[in-house]
Amino acid sequence: QSVLTQPPSASGTPGQRVTISCSGSNFNIGTNTVHWYHQLPGTAPKLLIYSNNQRPSGVPDRFSGSKSATSASLAISGLQSEDEANYFCATWDDSLSGWVFGGGTTVTVL
Amino acid sequence: QVQLQQWGAGLLKPSETLSLTCAVFGGSFSGYYWTWIRQSPGKGLEWIGEIDHGGSSNHNLSLKSRISMSVDTSKNHFSLKLTSVTAADTAVYYCARNAVDWSSASYYIDVWGNGAPVTVSS
Numbered sequence: 001q002s003v004l005t006q007p008p009s010a011s012g013t014p015g016q017r018v019t020i021s022c023s024g025s026n027f028n029i030g031t032n033t034v035h036w037y038h039q040l041p042g043t044a045p046k047l048l049i050y051s052n053n054q055r056p057s058g059v060p061d062r063f064s065g066s067k068s069a070t071s072a073s074l075a076i077s078g079l080q081s082e083d084e085a086n087y088f089c090a091t092w093d094d095s096l097s098g099w100v101f102g103g104g105t106t107v108t109v110l
Numbered sequence: 111q112v113q114l115q116q117w118g119a120g121l122l123k124p125s126e127t128l129s130l131t132c133a134v135f136g137g138s139f140s141g142y143y144w145t146w147i148r149q150s151p152g153k154g155l156e157w158i159g160e161i162d163h164g165g166s167s168n169h170n171l172s173l174k175s176r177i178s179m180s181v182d183t184s185k186n187h188f189s190l191k192l193t194s195v196t197a198a199d200t201a202v203y204y205c206a207r208n209a210v211d212w213s214s215a216s217y218y219i220d221v222w223g224n225g226a227p228v229t230v231s232s
Binding site: 001045047050052054088092096101102103104 | 217219224
């Protein structure tokens with residue numbers, strides 16, 4: 001019952017490109033920037049992409065983000081085994097006056 | 111490199127008050143909003159609220175009547191109290207920092223604490 005909708009899982013073989021979608025509404029993604037995080041079990045989330053498509057220093061350029069209308073996407077190119085994690089999107093929601101999150105997508109490297 | 115260290119009681123009984131504190135190390139305390147977020151298997155990530163160094167705050171409307179947040183600028187600490195807890199409040203609680211991206215005039219959560227598991231059980 002997360003406000004932002006993500007597929008629960010995604011997978012790919014090493015070297016492949018994987019894309020994760022994040023769907024919202026005009027109150028959130030349609031109006032505000034989207035940010036992406038990854039999280040390993042038992043650890044805190046870490047910032048991957050901010051403001052739709054900006055990478056913090058230290059994040060490989062294999063990770064890229066985009067936004068169109070009320071949806072956003074995270075792409076992982078050149079998939080590596082270390083990319084196995086849970087990925088979730090976040091943005092501000094103007095109708096709820098608060099941060100909202102996606103339910104998370106677990107990426108598996110086959 | 112800013113780091114957030116958090117602590118607080120991990121096991122509570124129903125109707126008790128949850129208290130958590132987060133300390134900010136290695137960075138400025140002013141000029142940011144400081145945020146509380148919780149994560150549970152059933153509900154995923156849920157924003158609780160945020161407060162700035164001057165004490166101005168915003169709360170999740172669904173929790174607002176039970177939330178109290180404060181800051182101690184002398185110690186670079188910020189704190190959360192959640193009253194009348196129930197089993198539904200069982201979660202890992204994170205403190206985090208909201209940074210500003212001036213190029214897009216938007217906020218984003220950039221640094222997270224290590225998380226504090228809280229269990230509410232009789």
